[in-house]
Amino acid sequence: MGILGARAKLLCRLFSKIIVREMPLSTVSLTCLYLAAGAYVLSFVAFALRKERLTDVCFYGGFLLHTISQVSRGWFIGVFSSYALLEGVFFLPWCLAFLTLCLRFRKNDAHLIYSALIPILLFLLIASLYPKGIVPPSPQGRTVFSSLFFVFEVMAHAFFCLGAWFSFRYLSHRNDTDFFDSFVIWGFILYSIAQVVGAIWSYLGWASLFSWSQRHLQSASIWCFYAGYIHLRFLSHFDMRKKAWVSLAGFLLVFYFSYVSHLREITMPRLGG
Amino acid sequence: MLQSIWRFCGSVRITFYLLMLVSFNLAIASCYVKSNPHIFSPLNNLLLQDWFRLYGKNNFDKIWWLWAMFALLIALGFNTGICTLDRIRNLLTNRYNMDIRVVLLKITPSFIHICFLIMLSGHLLSMISGVNKTIPLTPELEILSPIQAKVTDQHCDYFTSPELLKGHLDQCTVSLKLQTGREELMKQLSILNPFTYQGFTFHLTRAKKSGEEGLQIIIKRDPGLKFILFGFTILILLMLWYFPKLQKNTKGG
Numbered sequence: 001m002g003i004l005g006a007r008a009k010l011l012c013r014l015f016s017k018i019i020v021r022e023m024p025l026s027t028v029s030l031t032c033l034y035l036a037a038g039a040y041v042l043s044f045v046a047f048a049l050r051k052e053r054l055t056d057v058c059f060y061g062g063f064l065l066h067t068i069s070q071v072s073r074g075w076f077i078g079v080f081s082s083y084a085l086l087e088g089v090f091f092l093p094w095c096l097a098f099l100t101l102c103l104r105f106r107k108n109d110a111h112l113i114y115s116a117l118i119p120i121l122l123f124l125l126i127a128s129l130y131p132k133g134i135v136p137p138s139p140q141g142r143t144v145f146s147s148l149f150f151v152f153e154v155m156a157h158a159f160f161c162l163g164a165w166f167s168f169r170y171l172s173h174r175n176d177t178d179f180f181d182s183f184v185i186w187g188f189i190l191y192s193i194a195q196v197v198g199a200i201w202s203y204l205g206w207a208s209l210f211s212w213s214q215r216h217l218q219s220a221s222i223w224c225f226y227a228g229y230i231h232l233r234f235l236s237h238f239d240m241r242k243k244a245w246v247s248l249a250g251f252l253l254v255f256y257f258s259y260v261s262h263l264r265e266i267t268m269p270r271l272g273g
Numbered sequence: 274m275l276q277s278i279w280r281f282c283g284s285v286r287i288t289f290y291l292l293m294l295v296s297f298n299l300a301i302a303s304c305y306v307k308s309n310p311h312i313f314s315p316l317n318n319l320l321l322q323d324w325f326r327l328y329g330k331n332n333f334d335k336i337w338w339l340w341a342m343f344a345l346l347i348a349l350g351f352n353t354g355i356c357t358l359d360r361i362r363n364l365l366t367n368r369y370n371m372d373i374r375v376v377l378l379k380i381t382p383s384f385i386h387i388c389f390l391i392m393l394s395g396h397l398l399s400m401i402s403g404v405n406k407t408i409p410l411t412p413e414l415e416i417l418s419p420i421q422a423k424v425t426d427q428h429c430d431y432f433t434s435p436e437l438l439k440g441h442l443d444q445c446t447v448s449l450k451l452q453t454g455r456e457e458l459m460k461q462l463s464i465l466n467p468f469t470y471q472g473f474t475f476h477l478t479r480a481k482k483s484g485e486e487g488l489q490i491i492i493k494r495d496p497g498l499k500f501i502l503f504g505f506t507i508l509i510l511l512m513l514w515y516f517p518k519l520q521k522n523t524k525g526g
Contacts, residue, residue, distance in 0.1 A: 078435030136441045139464040140479065182520060189512050196505045204465050207405075207476035207491035209501055210396065212316045214307040221299035228292035234285040253300070271437045 025075045026272055030132060032069035033090075036062045037124045040097075040117055047114040055114055056104070063097050070094045077134050077271050083141055084134040086150035088157070089262050093123040095158035112169065119165050130262070133270030145201035152194035157254055159187030160226075164251030167244035181233075181240070184247050188226040195223060218257040225250050283355030291349045298345060302338045309335050318407045318491075321400040350393055357386040378522070381515040388508035395500025404473065404494040409480070409487065410447065416492060420471060421452040425459070427488075445488055447477055462490070 023031070039062030046054035074085035085091070100116045107113060163183030170180055198219070199209040210216055229246050232238045281287065306313045312332055316324045329336050360383045368376050408414055414422040426448035432438040446463040451470055460468055460475070467476040473492050480489040 077437045079438065136438065139442055139444050143465050185516050185520075189509065189516065192505070192509050192512065196502065196509065199501065199505070203498070204467060204476075206317075206478055207467070207474070207493050208317055209399065209495075209498060212306055212313050214303045217299050217303035217306055221296045221303065224292050224296035224299060228289050228296065231285050231289045231292065235289060253296075257300075257303075 025072045026077075026132075029069045029072040029076060032065045032072065033124075033128070036066035036069055037121070037128065038062075039065060040121055040124065043114070044117045044121065047110075047117060052110050055110065059097075059101070059104070059114070059117070063101055066094055066097055076132075081134055081137050082147040083137055083150070086147060086154065087134075088150070088154050088258060089123075089130045090127050091150070091154045092157055092161070093120055093127055095155050096120045096123060096161060099158055099162055112166070115169060116162055116165060119161055123161075126259075131266060131270055133272045135265065135268050136271055140205040143201060143204060145197050145204065149194055149198040149201055152190050152197060156187045156191035156194055157258060159183045159190060160247075160251050160254050163187055164248050167247040170244050171241065171248075180244060180247055184226065184229055184250070188230055191223060191226065195219065215261065218261075222250075222254055222257060225253055279355065280359075283352060283359050285356065287352050288349070288356065291345060291352060295342065295345045295349060298338055298342050302342065305335055305338055312336070318405055320402070320405060346393060350390060353386045353390055357383045357390075378515070378518055381511055385508050385511045385515070388504040388511065391500050391504035392508070395497035395502075395504060397497070398500060399495050399497030403496045404492060406492045407480075408490045408492070410489060414449075414490065417473065419453055420473070423450045423452075424448070425450050445477065445479075447488070447490070449475070 039058050043055050043058035043062055046058055070085065070090065073087075073090060074080050074082065076084045096116065097120050100113060100120065103113045103116070104110070160183070163180045166180035166183060202211060202216075203209050210220075229243070229250060232243050232246065309332075312328050312335055315328055319327070329339070361380065364376060364380050364383075371379075404417065406417065408416065410424065410427065412424050414424065416422045424447055427446070429445040430443040432441050432443050444463055446461060449460045449462055451458045451460060453471060458470070460470065462468060462475055462477045464477050464479070467474050469475075473494050476491040476493065478489055478491055480487050
């Protein structure tokens with residue numbers, strides 16, 4: 001135990017010396033992102049081989065590295081930028097991993113839960129291909145409401161994504177549980193909170209709660225779609241399979257709208273890469 | 274006959290299809306707004322009726338979705354209203370046969386619908402009434418009678434560190450001398466920090482005109498603001514109470 005403790009201490013010291021002190025934080029962020037992706041891949045391989053313990057260890061390790069990557073991304077340009085930390089392309093995979101971890105602690109069905117590694121890896125792949133630099137912070141974005149807006153919006157997207165993923169599982173594996181419904185409902189609640197917080201931000205920065213712009217209209221479209229979904233529980237002829245299809249369609253809408261805007265942001269001038 | 278029409282108009286099935294149609298309409302709208310900024314950008318700075326007079330009248334092929342949206346939202350408003358009235362009436366009639374907690378749980382969706390109606394009315398109010406005036410920043414500002422304003426100071430700060438951020442805009446501040454009759458007041462206005470004077474809210478925003486970035490002041494009186502924020506906040510609080518409770522009850526059988 002004593003030797004193990006000493007080794008752990010040495011590792012920590014090495015980590016802080018090599019990684020934290022000598023590497024710029026932008027490099028720490030990128031290195032940890034790729035290492036996290038590697039750990040998730042290992043976790044997926046272990047999951048495919050039905051090695052539950054190894055899947056857990058690799059996933060927890062991957063999540064730790066992913067968190068370090070995400071937090072250090074906040075200091076990518078030398079000062080803290082909440083936009084860098086919460087930029088959808090990078091924050092969404094972290095939110096997906098976080099929700100998967102929470103599920104793992106709450107439910108026991110490892111096979112169903114770790115199937116979520118597939119969307120996590122898909123979105124991490126998109127993040128790894130995306131420009132890593134930061135869009136210069138605008139004075140209109142520097143309020144707590146903008147940070148809260150991105151937290152709630154991206155977390156809601158993660159709920160919708162997992163809801164769609166478990167809907168897909170439900171449609172393709174008849175024995176899977178139908179807990180995708182709870183994901184969609186919580187996603188809708190978080191998305192509604194994002195709309196209120198976003199409206200306050202919009203009012204402070206642009207003097208209007210709602211603006212006739214592509215972004216606001218798309219958000220309203222997503223909100224109405226999921227508001228429709230919420231009403232399905234009162235329609236007796238809509239069974240869980242039909243609901244699963246609607247949940248899948250909803251996420252396609254979210255994916256299309258959010259990634260169209262991310263694609264547009266690729267052309268923006270970026271700092272640090 | 275009348276009763277079945279009433280029931281049809283307030284049915285949840287109609288709600289679902291109307292919401293899907295509104296969602297589809299808004300998705301189409303986002304494409305029109307993106308490809309016709311010269312028509313739709315002014316809608317952010319004008320009241321609906323003024324905008325329609327200046328831009329909407331001659332561009333029906335590009336604004337048809339706006340009329341479709343109004344029609345759908347009015348239908349949704351009626352549908353929600355009828356559904357809510359029906360549900361509340363039924364619950365009040367049967368309240369003695371149910372536990373008070375069950376009544377509260379069952380009546381919550383109706384309260385959520387009332388909040389939604391408040392929000393919709395707020396949006397309508399914001400679009401057709403109040404004041405929405407955009408003024409480019411010049412030393413002597415023409416604001417709104419009887420308020421007079423002078424810009425006494427104006428400066429922008431830029432980042433000096435870290436290296437990567439050098440030269441990027443940090444914040445802009447404008448000092449204003451406001452006068453109404455004999456009353457004089459000095460106020461500082463910066464981006465994201467609006468102030469209220471004589472019932473009007475003053476905002477400093479950035480504006481892009483013919484490729485160049487400048488500053489502008491937006492003066493606003495929005496009668497729908499409180500309705501939208503109040504309605505949406507209560508709606509969320511009710512959902513935060515209702516859905517976990519419903520899930521708990523469903524799990525508990």
